[in-house]
Amino acid sequence: MLQSDRDGVLLPSLALFGGQISVNLGAAIAKNLFPLIGVEGITAFRVGFSALLLLAIFRPWRSPITKRDAVNLLIYGTVLGMMNLLIYRAFDRIPIGIAVAIEVTGPLSVALLSSRRPRDFASCALAIFGLYLLLPFDGGPGQLDPAGIAYAFGAALCWALYIVFGKRASALRGGQGVAWGMLVASLFTVPLGIACSGAAMLAPAIVLTGIAIAVLSSAIPYTLEVIALRGLSQGLFGMLSSAAPAVSALAGFLILGEMLTASQWIAIACIVLASATSAWSARIRN
Numbered sequence: 001m002l003q004s005d006r007d008g009v010l011l012p013s014l015a016l017f018g019g020q021i022s023v024n025l026g027a028a029i030a031k032n033l034f035p036l037i038g039v040e041g042i043t044a045f046r047v048g049f050s051a052l053l054l055l056a057i058f059r060p061w062r063s064p065i066t067k068r069d070a071v072n073l074l075i076y077g078t079v080l081g082m083m084n085l086l087i088y089r090a091f092d093r094i095p096i097g098i099a100v101a102i103e104v105t106g107p108l109s110v111a112l113l114s115s116r117r118p119r120d121f122a123s124c125a126l127a128i129f130g131l132y133l134l135l136p137f138d139g140g141p142g143q144l145d146p147a148g149i150a151y152a153f154g155a156a157l158c159w160a161l162y163i164v165f166g167k168r169a170s171a172l173r174g175g176q177g178v179a180w181g182m183l184v185a186s187l188f189t190v191p192l193g194i195a196c197s198g199a200a201m202l203a204p205a206i207v208l209t210g211i212a213i214a215v216l217s218s219a220i221p222y223t224l225e226v227i228a229l230r231g232l233s234q235g236l237f238g239m240l241s242s243a244a245p246a247v248s249a250l251a252g253f254l255i256l257g258e259m260l261t262a263s264q265w266i267a268i269a270c271i272v273l274a275s276a277t278s279a280w281s282a283r284i285r286n
Contacts, residue, residue, distance in 0.1 A: 002074045028252055038202050041200065045207075047186045053214065059179075
C-alpha cells in the first residue's frame with residue numbers, strides 16, 4: 001500500500017516537473033523573438049498553435065460537457081490566456097528567472113491557504129525566503145523595471161486562479177479540459193497578436209519557431225499539468241510549482257546566457273528544498 005501511495009504522488013510530480021522544463025525552454029526561445037514580432041505576436045503563436053494541436057489530439061467535442069463545466073472552462077481559458085500574455089510582458093522587461101520567481105507567489109499563496117500542517121508552512125516560508133533572495137531590493141543599477149514586476153505579479157494571480165479552475169477542468173475526460181481552455185484563450189490572444197504584429201508574423205522562419213514555442217511552452221506542459229492536477233492536491237501542486245524559478249534560471253543560462261549570482265544559487269536551493277520537503281510531507285500524509 002505504501003509503495004502504491006508513493007507512486008500515486010511520484011508520477012504526477014514528475015509530470016509537473018517535466019512540464020516546467022518544457023515551458024521554460026520554450027520561454028527562453030520566445031524571448032529571442034520579442035524584438036521581431038513583439039510580446040503579443042509570440043503569445044498569439046504560443047496559444048493559437050497550442051489550441052490547434054490540442055484540439056486535433058484530444059478532439060474534445062466528442063464528449064458533451066455540462067453548463068457548469070462550460071463556465072469553469074470559460075474562466076480557466078481566460079486565466080490561461082492572460083497568464084501567458086502577462087508573463088511574456090514581464091520577460092520582456094526583467095530577467096526570466098526573476099519574473100518566474102515573482103510569478104510563483106501565486107501557487108505559493110494557494111499552497112498556504114490550503115495547508116493545515118506546520119511542516120507545510122515551514123516549507124512555504126523557506127520558498128518565500130528564496131524568493132526574497134532573488135529580488136533585488138537594494139536599488140541601484142540592477143533595480144527592476146516596475147512595470148515588469150507588476151506584470152509578473154499579475155501573472156502570479158492568474159497562476160493561482162489557473163490552479164483552482166484547472167483542478168476542476170482536469171476532471172473532464174482525457175485532455176478535454178485543456179483543449180477547450182486553450183481554445184478559449186486563443187479567442188482573444190490571437191486577434192490581439194495579429195493586430196499588434198501584423199505581417200511580420202507570416203515569415204516562414206517565424207512561423208516554424210512559433211510552432212516550436214507552442215509545443216514546448218503550452219501543448220506539452222499544460223497537458224502534463226492536467227495529469228499532475230488530477231493526481232495532486234491544490235496545495236501540493238502549488239508547492240511543487242515553486243521550483244519553477246530554478247528551472248527557468250537554468251533555461252535562461254543555457255539559452256540566453258543569463259548568469260547567476262551566489263545569492264541566486266542560494267535562493268534556488270531554498271526553493272528546491274521547500275519543494276522536496278512538501279513532497280515528503282505529502283508522502284507521509286498518504
